[in-house]
Amino acid sequence: MKLITILVPAYNEEEVLPQFYERVTSVIDAIEDYDFELLFVNDGSSDTTLMKIKNLREIDYRVSYLDLSRNFGKETAMLAGMDFVEGDALIIMDxxxxxxPELIPEMIKYWEEGYDDVFAKRKSRSGESWVKKKTSKMFYRLLKQLTRIPIQEDTGDFRLLDRRCINALISMRESQRYTKGLFSWIGFNKKEILFDRDSRAAGETKWNYFKLTELAIEGITSFTTVPLKFASWLGMAISMCAFIYMFFIVIKTLLFGASVSGYPSIMSVLLFIGGIQLLCLGILGEYLGRIFNESKRRPQYFVNEYNNSKMQVEVLNEK
Incomplete structure (x- = not known):
């Protein structure tokens, strides 16, 4: 039978894990003709998440787990899980x-019809503030305008991926990952499913506005160089305006003589130009920092334990 792996990144999810397991298993137990694996990736949790996952493995052979050596973030945790997936398809869930989980049978149905990426799109988002919904919508609109890739709006990581998509995703080893963009970038045959997103069953979200802002910057800088072009265009425009203003000052001085007045306007222009320069340097710095991180070629993660077995770190000696 075909094997479908359900990948679950987990960071301090001790409160919700029992509910999650019961609800997911009640769904997959009713699906015949498929084998399932529940692969939990413990992303350096500081609570009893790992212990609860191990307890689940003792009572259900379908439960597997990866324990990362520290907290690497959800994007890297998903990559680690994909590296250990051996099934024919993968379902990513929070x-x-x-x-x-009730959408899993529908996802499998479309997968069997030939779709490689069956993703769930949110019709509504319960439990989220108006500000978060609005800023999220604005971000996706902006990203779609800046990049040539057809970015999917109001979609998360909840989707079914065929083996071809899995292999494509794990072949890209960039350290600064924005997986939602990579789902769109790899292409393949996609199918959309609409659903109403519920509030968290328990616990608190790990995504604050600072982390969401970092993720937004990651998405923009990973899939478009428009900010760099914008900095160049802005620099040229400001330089042109400064040259015209300088020409105006020279002509005015020649015709009417020098004047002490005008200090506020000069300071305003200098501060404005200085602010634009700092903005452009900041944009350049974001891209330069990513080049620096990629040039180090560090491993994306280290695994502390896989299904009760300690993992050894492989060292390659280059001669």
Whole structure:
């Protein structure tokens, strides 16, 4: 039978794990003709998440787990899970039960019809503030305008991926990952499913506005160089305006003589130009920092334990 792996990144999810397991298993137990694996990736949790996952493995052979050596972030945790997937398809889910497991049979149906990427699109987002919904919508609109890739709006990581998509994703080893963009970038045959997103079943979200802002910057800088072009265009425009203003000052001085007045306007222009320069340097710095991180070619993660077995770090000696 075909094997379908359900990948669950988990970071401090001790409160919701029992509910998640019961609800998911009640769904997959009713699906015949498929084998399932529940692969939990413990992303350096500081609570009893790992212990609860191990307890689940003792009572259900379908439960597997990866324990990362520290907290690497959700994007890297998903990559680590994909590296260990051996099945024919992969379903990515969050442990907070905002992604309804009841959609799994429908995802499998479309997969069997030939779709490689069956993704769930949110019709509504319960439990989220108006500010978060609005800023999220604005971000996706901006990203779609800046890049040539057809970015999917109002979609998360909840989706079913065929083996071809899995292999494509794990072949890209960039350290600064924005997986939602990579899902769109790899292409393949996609199918959309609409659903209403629920509030968290338990616990608190790990995504604050600072982390969401970092993720937004990651998405923009990973899939478009428009900010760099914008900095160049802005620099040329400001230089042109400064040259015209300088020409105006010279002509005015020649015709009417020098004047002490005008200090506020000069300071305003200098501060404005200085601010634009700092903005452009900041944009350049974001891209330069990413080049620096990629040039180090560090491993994306280290695994502390896989299914009760300690993992050894492989060292390659280059001669």
């Amino acid at each position: 442990a907070d039960l905002q992604d309804p």
